[in-house]
Amino acid sequence: MMNYAVRVADLRVRRGGREVLHGLGFEVPRGRVVGLLGPSGCGKTTLLRAIVGVQAVESGTVEVLGRPAGAKEVRSRVGYATQHPAVYLDLTVRENLRYFGRVIGAPGEDVDRVMGQVGLGSQADQLAGSLSGGQLGRVNLAVALLGAPELVVLDEPTVGLDPVLRQELWALFHRLAEDGVTMIVSSHVMDEAARCQRLVLLRDGRILADETPAELSAQTGTDDLEEAFLRLIGAQEAV
């Protein structure tokens, strides 16, 4: 039971009168870097919001760390970063991290630790509103790493970052996973898929594939994951 960080079963979500997730089900094993991939508007953010417990759902179950998603006792064990940075622009980087750290109940030295992890030490006393887009995204990510979470859910964390920084962040995600943290990282860029240990491909609110990159390549007969995605769509539409 406890080998899974997340278990989703028959999840249905309606937004604006339209069903956007059509009975999804999948499991995320602990201590892995899992990529949630799919085109823009396919329901990635809605699914991530359901996992962190802020999405109103129609039916189905979402279990996180053995408890219902959003239950009070798991909220301090899950880190979440939205696609658009959700930090206070009128506070400094340090003040932002100190506040969220206190809310989560993280020790005070966590602020310096996470700033080091995302490489923001020299911007510590700058107002968040004066940072560049990439720096702001890293503050947003740093908040999700406060307080040693067991599950970290990141919505498109590497959008707009330069290649060097992107590589550094993926290395960080893998180091965290080696320490036992489960990482769920969404992206609409297929070349990021190869960096994940497991892939969940989402299209139009349905799961297209849930396997390792190697399995996906073997199944579709191509090493190019973008091409693999297209072949899966083709195969599905042919049915």
Next chain:
Amino acid sequence: MNTKVTLATAGRILDQLRHDHRTLALLVAVPALMMVLLRYIFDDQRTFDRIGPMLLSIFPFMFMFVVTSVATLRERTGGTLERLMTTPLGKLDLLIGYALAFSAVGLAQVAVILGTSLLFLGLTVSGPLWALVLIALLDALLGVALGLFASAFARTEFQAVQLMPAFVLPQALLCGLFAPRDAMHPVLSALSDVMPLSYAVDAMSELTVSPELGSGFAADAAVITVAALLSLLVGAATLPRRTP
């Protein structure tokens, strides 16, 4: 509720204000300037002595309402509210954090208004000063609580600004400032009876004329406190953890 989280939230809101000198200056200076203006509009010490304390109860209420409703709307639209909802923070931690932080600002505001009125504008008050400050502070708290509640009905900054006339103006018109409450049409008088600001103005008017605190004062203070706590609770209820 968790005291540490509540206090951290209040501290964070004060930190935000500390970085925003202009808002802070406007909050503290504008009401005092309005009092100066008022003193010279009436140009008559007796009228000012009667109206001044009433305004001392309306200003903190009005300013705190506006500041709070815009600030909470910013949390909503900026995504920080959703982020906080994924953490162990309780809804009351957030609401009481706001109430504490803005009440502290309200206290500074009241101190400056009162200081200006007593030292430079010759305001005389028969009742004890602490009672005046208490009512003004409860009003600030009421403004915060109603602002938190009202922000649930706004989706944009445009709407949030319109809430001020909707929630504050009727109370200001019916509270007894413009016409005595008991001389109003029975319907208006009944309406004014259910508006919390009326009790603040009642209490203030009593303080200006009577040196002793009557039983009416405690009742008025209690009504304002209960109204503030009630709107905080309703505000918590209108703050959903899960949204569509």
